[in-house]
Each structure stands twice: as structure tokens, then as C-alpha cells.
Amino acid sequence: MASVTLSAVSKIYHGGVEAVRGVSFEVPDGSFCVLVGPSGCGKSTLLRMIAGLETITGGTVRIGERVVNDIEPADRDIAMVFQNYALYPHMSVYDNMAYGLRNRGTPKAEIEARVAEAARILAIEPFLDRRPRQLSGGQRQRVAMGRAIVRKPQVFLFDEPLSNLDAKLRVQMRVEIKRLQRSLGVTSVYVTHDQVEAMTLSDVLVVMNAGQVEQIGRPIDLYRKPATRFVAGFLGSPAMNFLPGTVVDARTVSIGGGTLRVAPGTGTAGPGTTVEVGIRPEDLRIAAPGEGLRVAVEFIEELGATQLVHGRLGDAPLTIQVATGEAPSGDAFEIAASPEALHLFDPATTARL
Amino acid sequence: MVERKGALARILPHLVLLTGVAIVAFPVYLALIGATHESSVIANGQMPLTPGGAALDSYYRAIVIGPSRTTREPVGTMLLNSFTMAMLIAVGKIAISLLSAFAVVYFRFPFRKAAFWMIFITLMLPVEVRIYPTYKVAADLGLLDTMAGLTLPLIASATATLLFRQFFMTVPDELVEASKIDGAGPMKFFFDTLLPLSRTNMAALFVILFIYGWNQYLWPLLITTRDDMQTIVIGIKKMIVTSDAITEWQIVMATAVLAMLPPVLIVIVMQKLFVRGLVETEK
């Protein structure tokens, strides 16, 4: 196995599109790294540079100790799972998995053993003689995974491998990928724009925006302490609320006429500074009349176990997630949040205070 | 659409189609019938619509002996010549255009656009247009009366190149990338993935090109002078004498029927692949 190290990697496409700008991070040996970000932020480009499918404009990519900038994809000891699976349509499932090994001159008996094992792990043994078109989407996905597994690579690369599956299968395959990666212990880099996948799969989460890394860390740390307003808004569903506020003192901010307490240790600014206050919908609770901030109800969404109350605090839109049955019946109510739930951001730099 | 129609509306399309079939099929029928009569019958100005009794004799003479006065080669040789020529043209055209389409689609080389447009422009220059310079080149290269001279100038094919180019562009990029990761170089990708995927397209094109080659007239007429290099299409033309001799129509007819057989056979053999190649969209 091997770690993957990126140092100041950048990519400028023909025509001058700057898709990736100076990205540096390390994926430790055996860990699962997820690259997440909005469409067009350069996730795929970054992954394809690791794979060797895209030339690297600047910086270096290392797999293990080896700088792979000028090494052919086949010689990088990686395996890739594509969004559209990219199975060879004219080959049987068996041949799809065996093809790469044959090209490397692996002995026949060894190929057979490896394919058989991968097929067993992925439960695709009954389909080995079929063509990809005779398989369902989920089965194709497994074959694509199988093709990656049989190579016993140093690194797995995934580019939105689940986005063509329906919601239920997606959850199922997500769990399977995680389990597989755990048991094989292969360093993995996984691209997605789905933040649930990102949170659940990753050991190391990299949030990207506009070709740059916004924040890197354990997913729960990014969730609890987002470094920028972008990360705060991107992770978590429903998305975090942002309210304009003014610092009163080190422990208090005023929002829409009321005030909220800020936990000690939360960075803050001098009194009178305007800040952006981020509060997750699930961190808001309903307060007794006269004790919180007044919110006008617009409508309520039922999610089954929970309800989403959409309303307005002053002019700012606001979403509150409460357990079913707790939503207030009137057209206005008051909310409160514990001091730990408040995230303050500098409106100018969008950085966390 | 399901509609109730009057009797006339239902019969009319059939009538139109049947008329079309009759127009196409009647000459073929005449040829079949003509080949079964004695030479004197047609020479006397009759064109019977019912079979006569000389079929075996006509075909025997056409295949083995050849007409008594005009062409000296029996049909067998001419059929073989035509077959070789059509085969070489079809296979050669497919091979060349596969490779050039592969180059144009998958490689970035200097003047790639220019190369593509030059291929495209040759579409507007069929053999008939460039026949004099082509003849000159073939003659200078000593290709007159050779199979190479007969086929080479007809092999360069813009149409097939464009067709394969269109097809290759529909092959997902991810397949190329998967091949790269699987350690397949460009030619290995070409043979292992692109060729198998193009199978039905190749079959469809083969049928069309074989018939194109088989029907060549002008070029073989120019380039071949020896009798043993003659193709069947030219042979038929030469059997029809316009001057004093009597045309042996029954043999001309038999030869024409024989000349139809190989293309028909090719179509029948390749039919399944051919139809799939024309209609298939699934990759």
C-alpha cells in the first residue's frame, strides 16, 4: 500500500481554464479520502491527474515515495472506477476483469484465482459469462469494482461511482464500498458531490471550491468546525442557516432584534462588528414565548421522523429541524440555540472567526 | 398510430409497393428466362416470357467455354477476377479507413485538421473525375493489367473514413481511459476494443463496398487490356457485339444472372450483421 501526496498541484487546460490551483494534501496509507465540492470545482481533474489521465501543469503527485508526474497510468499501480463504469461492452464480465491482468502478463492460473476471488467478494459469480449490457446498473457497478480489485493496486480512484444508481442502491453500494475498502486496506481517493457520501465514507475529507482546497480534515471536525462559510454551507443537510448579526460583547451577538449567547472559546470580534452567524437547522430549538428570537412561519415540510419549518427571522430565511409533532401551530414562534451551536464568520473574508 | 382506414387506403400502399417490385424484378426475370432459350430465339427478335429448354446448355457454355466468337475468356475466370477485385477493394477500403479514422479521432498530431479536411475533400473527387491523372500514375508505376492497378486507386475512401470517424466519436472516452489504466497501448486499444465494437459497422460497410467494387466499370475498362484480367461487368459488355456478328443473347443473359449471384450471396451471408450495423445504436 502507499500514501498519496500532492504538492502544489495545478492544472491549466488548453484555452486557459484554471481547473486546479495549487492543491496540496496527503492521503495517509490505507485511508479513505473523499474529494467533495460543487460541480466544476476541479475534483475530477484532480483525480484524473492522480490517475495519469490528465497531464499535470504544476506541482508533483507522489504515490508512496515515487513521483508519478511522468509515469503512464498503467504503471502507476492504481485502479480507477468510472462514473459510467467504462466496462468493455464486447467482453464478458470475466474478460473485463481479466483484461488488465493479461496485458501485464499475469499467469493464467493467477488471473483465474484473482477473478474468482473478486467475484466471490462482490457476489457477481453468476454473471461471469454475461456481457455488461445484460447486467443491471448495480451489477455493472460491482463488475467495475471487481476490475479494480483484481489488480491489487496501491490506490483506488473513484470518480462519482454511484451517481448513476437509484437512491436505495446508492446507499447499499456506499456501505459496500466502505466495507470493501476497510477489509482490503487500500488507500482510496473518492470524488463525489454528494455530501452524505462524503461524510459517511471518508477518513479524510477534502472540500474543494473553485479549484482550491477549502478545508481538509476528519469529516466530523469539518462538520463541527467549518473553517469557512463555504464549508459550513456545503456540509450538512438541510444546509446551515446564515443570519446577519452584530457582536455585542465577547459572549453575545445580536440577531434580528434579539440576542444569542456564544460559547466561550468561539472566536469573536470587537463590539459593533457585523458578523455572519451560522446555525444548523438541527441545532435550533423552539423556545418559550419571550425567551428567544421571533420567527415568522412560511411553511412546513414533513420528512417523516422530522419536520422542517421554513420561516423568516427579520428578512433572513431560516430553516429549523424539529422532531415530528413539535412544530408550532401558529404563524410565528420563538427559537433559541445553545451557545456551542453558533458559528461566526467574517462577512468580508468568509473565514471562521 | 392506429386508425381505421377505408379499403382503398389500405390497398393503395401495397399497390404502389408491388408496382415498384415489378419494375425492379421484371428485367431480372427477363434475364432468367432469356438464358433458357436457344440463341436463335432472341436473335430472331422474340423475347419470350416463358422458360425454354436450353438452360443447361447456356450456363455450361457461359461458365466453361465462353461465347464462341466474342470474348475468349469463360465466365469462371471473369467471376474470379471480379470477386478478387471487389474483395480487395472492400477489405482494403475498410482497413485503410479504419486506420485513418483512428488516427484522426484519437491522436493529436500536427495538421490533424488539415489531414481530415483533405480526406473530406477527396469525397468530391471520385475516380471518374480524376481518371486521367490516376491512369497516368498507375501506368508510370507499371500497374496496368495488374490486380494492384485494378484495386489500389479505388481503395482510398473518404466516405468510409467519415463513417468510422462518426462511430469512433460515439465511443465513450472513458473506454479509452479504462484501456490506458489496463495497460493497453494505442494499437492494443484499437484491436482489442475499437475493432470488436466496429464489427457491425464493418459488416454493413463491407456489403456496400463489395457491391461498389463489383460494379466498377470505367476503371477496369481502362486499366485492363488482357483478357485474363477482365472483370465480369466488362465481359458482359464485350459479349454484346454491335457490328456484324450475332450476339449470343442466351449466354449474355446467363452471364448476367451469374454476375448477380456473388453480391446476392454476400448480402445473404452478411444480412444479419448488415442490418444490425445499419440500425444499431447501442454501444
Ligand SMILES: Nc1ncnc2c1ncn2[C@@H]1O[C@H](COP(=O)(O)OP(=O)(O)OP(=O)(O)O)[C@@H](O)[C@H]1O
Ligand atoms: N478537457 C477540458 N478542457 C478544458 N476545460 C476543462 C476540461 N475538463 C474540465 N474542464 C474545466 O475544468 C473545470 C473543472 O472540471 P472538473 O471536471 O474537474 O469538475 P468537477 O469538479 O469534476 O465537476 P463535476 O462535479 O460536475 O464532475 C471546469 O470548469 C471545467 O469546465
Ligand SMILES: [Mg+2]
Ligand atoms: Mg467530475
